[in-house]
Amino acid sequence: MTSSAPRRTVLAVALAAAAGVATPLAHAGAEPRRGAASPAAPTARTPDAAAPRSKSLVDYHAWTTAADWHHGRNNGTALAHGARPGIRIDHPVGSLDYRDPHSGKTATWEYATWTSPVHTLQVPATEAVASWNAHTPAGTWIAIELRGTYSDGTRTPWYVMGRWTAGDGEADIRRTSVDDQKDGKSSISTDTFAVDDPAGGLRLASYQLRLTLYRKPNAVHTPTVWRVGAMSSDLPDRFEVPASKPGRVGRELDVPRYSQEIHKGQYPEYDNGGEAWCSPTSSQMIVEYWGRTPTREDLAWVNPDYADPQVCHAARHTFDNQYEGCGNWPFNAAYAATYKDMQAVVTRLASLTDAERLVHAGIPVITSQSFLKTELDGAGYGTAGHLMTLVGFTDNGDIIANDPASPDDPAVRHVYKRRQFENIWLRTKRKNADGKVVGGSGGVCYLYFPARPTAVQRRALASVGVR
Structure with missing residues (x-):
């Protein structure tokens, strides 16, 4: 199986200079x-989530x-x-x-x-x-x-x-x-x-x-x-990032599991069909984790023969008509924030330690990454750009991800090796299948959370620079 990556290039690629002025x-x-209040957090095993970080880039x-x-x-x-x-x-x-x-x-x-x-x-x-x-x-x-x-x-x-x-x-x-x-x-x-x-x-x-x-x-x-x-x-060019040590681990959030692949061929006017819907599929998982769903009236336009019509709805309402895709990062955040009392931001995290703080507080993380098939064991595909949801950490610190590039909903849950995942997500440079140096996302993520987060959630968000 191959990933259906969005057509947008990753953030780190600079455009050639040219004349012109925006109006x-x-x-x-x-x-x-x-x-929806988050699930209760387990007893902390590392210092408080609000501990200050070093000067951030x-x-x-x-x-x-x-x-x-x-x-x-x-x-x-x-x-x-x-x-x-x-x-x-x-x-x-x-x-x-x-x-x-x-x-x-x-x-x-x-x-x-x-x-x-x-x-x-x-x-x-x-x-x-x-x-x-x-x-x-x-x-x-x-x-x-x-x-x-x-x-x-x-x-x-x-x-x-x-x-x-x-x-x-x-x-x-x-x-x-x-x-x-x-x-x-x-x-x-x-x-x-x-x-x-x-x-x-x-x-x-x-x-x-x-x-x-x-x-x-x-x-x-x-x-x-x-x-x-x-x-x-202002991130440095790097093919490898420092490895973080497992800290707040051993927790998995109960996030719905949706596959983009079961929508293959559906509504091709939105990015050529569901096989390209990694971003809206990930967004819909987290929207529903927080207890928000489209109404029956919202979904009335979807073919009743299609499973998970809410994923079709998310694709339609994140679609960027110029980019001709559903992978516009802010459009996905803006879509999530259309639900009652939801907030959403696009930012970058510095390490999996940051993600641990958020998951510990009950906040899943939608991550953007690109990799060769050989660079992420268990994925079974390579991609020039793909979104998935980080929903937990195993006891030894490996990643539990709801990966929408899966053949069906039950297959969406994956466990990925911590070191592999952290590097492909945080690096800013990589080599593609042709050996050409291309960009990486540098830790880009979407964070969706309630308008009135709990005190624990506020501290976790503050620890990664979001208020």
Whole structure:
């Protein structure tokens, strides 16, 4: 059996430099106009999960609180009060005609914006990935942009990191990343900002994010954004990573098991069918671990002869129309956060010790990795990019993973050797089957967790830089 890897390349691959500038306000192609509580944790066998780590090469920063939203610059947006404070449209500040490149339709939208304060990086970065949690009723959408300052003092353009809506009905745009964004120093590859020539020493020193909230003119509904942030990093090129020692082991979380392979050939309009759905299949496993499920009405469109229709639903609602796949990392996180009282982020972890802290607290980890068939015993396939869910550790510290690249649901549970798994997940360089040096994900993961995590979960998340 072979893995059905998504078509996206891994994060570490930099694009060739080229001239060009991204358009502001996420209006490329537009004509602007004025105007469940976790299971109980076992007794700890290592120091407290909140113990501080050494200076990290990964920085995840987010805006989530009422104070965070007030510190940003509102232009037509206002605080959405409640248990989860966010921002919403208070009054539109303009409108635009947006021609959807994927549907071919042109529609008028009114909008408002929120711009974050500048976030200065403790360790200047070569890469960044934004992620967000939002409610986008039918007829609304959001655009997420990043603008940075380089270590040489110059600025990037406003880069579009995604145009997002949860739905895909007649009233909605087609969810999309934006290609061909570059300024001769950095580029956007689907969901990832990357400095073109890291060896030259240029780095991203700081950044800010801008949210543009859209709705139909004079509509009552508004998008609401509860979380927006970015993971930035500067990882060394490495084929091998240091091995961690088993610590908090001997726990397995009760995560549902879903195979992508049983969906082979289904709904080929979404990334050529289910054999490519490793990312949404993994996302759906974790969504349901937290006790969230699509409604019967949500699944009414799925062929009733298909097993696990919720996996088809996840594929449809993570699909990136530009990338033509379901492997856009932030789109998967945004999908998970459409469920009631769920949060989701894209970040990187430094070692399996970090993953142990999270699993010990009841938080599974969706990991991104690429490897040859010979590099992961028991997988039975090789892949240029694959997502699976880390759900536990054996007593000796090996990995228990729900691997969607399995022939059926009962076969999804795998035990992988700790050292093999840690290296293929955390490395930034590897050799493919042709002996060519290519990139590795460098520990990229999705973390999904409740809006109100337990104290143990908050400490575990804080230990890996997520608040």
